[in-house]
Amino acid sequence: MGQSETKSSRKGAKKRSGNRPSRGSASKKKGNRLADTLDRHVLYQFAVQGVEAEIDFIDETYHTLRGTFPKLLREDFCGTAHTACEFVNRRPDNRAIGVDIDGPTLDWGRENNVSQLTSDGVKRIELLQHDVMTVKTEPADVIMAMNFSYFLWRTRDELRNYFKQVRSALKDDGIVVLDCYGGSESYQEITDTKEVEPDDGITPDFDYIWEQEKYNPITGEMRCRIHFKFADKSKMKDAFIYEWRMWTLPELREVLIEAGFKSATVYWEGTDEDDPEEGNGEFTPTLEGDADPAWVCYLVAEK
Ligand SMILES: C[S@@+](CC[C@H](N)C(=O)[O-])C[C@H]1O[C@@H](n2cnc3c(N)ncnc32)[C@H](O)[C@@H]1O
Structure with a gap:
């Protein structure tokens, strides 16, 4: 569905889009407003997710480490299973298991993403409504958790328990792939606006607003919100709300090792040659x- 080629991010990290005025004007009458007619999951998929880039990274990294491509992916916190579907589409023998606790979100994913797969692809994906902390699944080559979903764990014990569960659900040569967000701005109570131009020929351009509403430096807890704003000036407020603990990379690497993983490696993004404020989409250890x-x-x- 036309995501960016580089790692997309909720905040537009390394992208300095700044606030932009919305364009045009239209009736604000309730019912005609774009905010009332558009689907928040569609907007999220265009604004936040970069599923092609994520699966590219997983394929390349697994291939470098194991000399072959992964065949079974488990996507934790899969939401609409957009990424799991991308994996299933890549190769005819790829299979995916998506796990999410929220039934309606999984249903949306079945109706809008899984339904777009070939009839054979549909047979190669399974979506489970379950808590990732307790779910039992067949051993996977890769378990992924994207868009910082594991930031919902508040304590080291919870985080370690989750990583232990993930480790036990991997094949002996399996890997877990997470993303992480940080930097000085990640601790600030700020709002960032990015213009999104969907390429499906249906969804109009819109503004994606990422709000870091409240950060507590004592607990490390952060409340974030996603809003969408449209050309007719209507706004979808609080389309998504997250309560996170802002984990740091040293903590995460330590806890992964405590959970039994034999390595925990950061893949850092290179800098765009033409713009030192932009990433180049290349992540290296x-x-x-x-x-x-x-x-x-x-x-x-690595397990
Ligand atoms: C930020 S969304 C992530 C969506 C998608 N993975 C992505 O990369 O954009 C977080 C998802 O985690 C799910 N979730 C929250 N707690 C969970 C839990 N304990 N077990 C499984 N899913 C959970 C929510 O229902 C939500 O769909």
């Missing part, structure tokens, strides 16, 4: 990052 004010990276742990 490293022990040294730069003090970017808002970064998104991948974290890969």
Whole structure:
């Protein structure tokens, strides 16, 4: 569905879009307003997700580490299973299991994403309504959790327990792939607006508004909200709300090792040659990052 080629991020990390005025004007009469007619999951998929780039990263990383491509992917916190569907589409022997606790979101994914797969593809994906902390699934080559979903764990014990569950659900040579968000701006109570231009020929351009509403430096807890704004000036407020703990990379790497993983490697994004404020979409393993004010990276742990 036309995501960006690079790692997309909820905040537009490494992208300095700034606030933009919305365009045009139209009737604000309730019912005619774009905010009342558009679907928040469609808007989220265009604004936030970068499923092609995520599966590219998983394929390339797994291939580098294991010399072959993964065949069974489990997507934790899968939401609408957009990424799991992308994986199933890649190769005819790929299979995916998506796990999410929210039934209506999974139903939306079945109706709008799974239904777009071939009849054979539909047979190669399974969506489970379950808590990722307790779900039991067949051993996977890769387990992924994207868009910082595991930030919902508030304590080291919860985080370690989750990582232990994930480890036990992997094949012996399996890997877990997470993304992470950080940098000085990630602790600020700020709002970032990005213009999104969907390429499906149906969804109109819109503004994606990422609000870091409240950060508590004592607990590390952050409340974030996603809003969407449209050319007719109507707004979909609080389309999504998240309550997170802002985990840091050193904490995450330590807890992954405590959970039994034999490695926990950060893949850091390179810088665009023409624009030092932009990432170039290339993530490489490293022990040294730069003090970017808002970064998104991948974290890969081997069982
Ligand atoms: C931020 S969305 C992630 C959607 C998608 N993975 C992505 O990359 O954009 C977080 C999802 O986690 C789900 N979720 C929250 N707690 C969960 C839990 N304990 N077990 C499984 N899913 C959970 C929510 O229902 C929601 O769909």
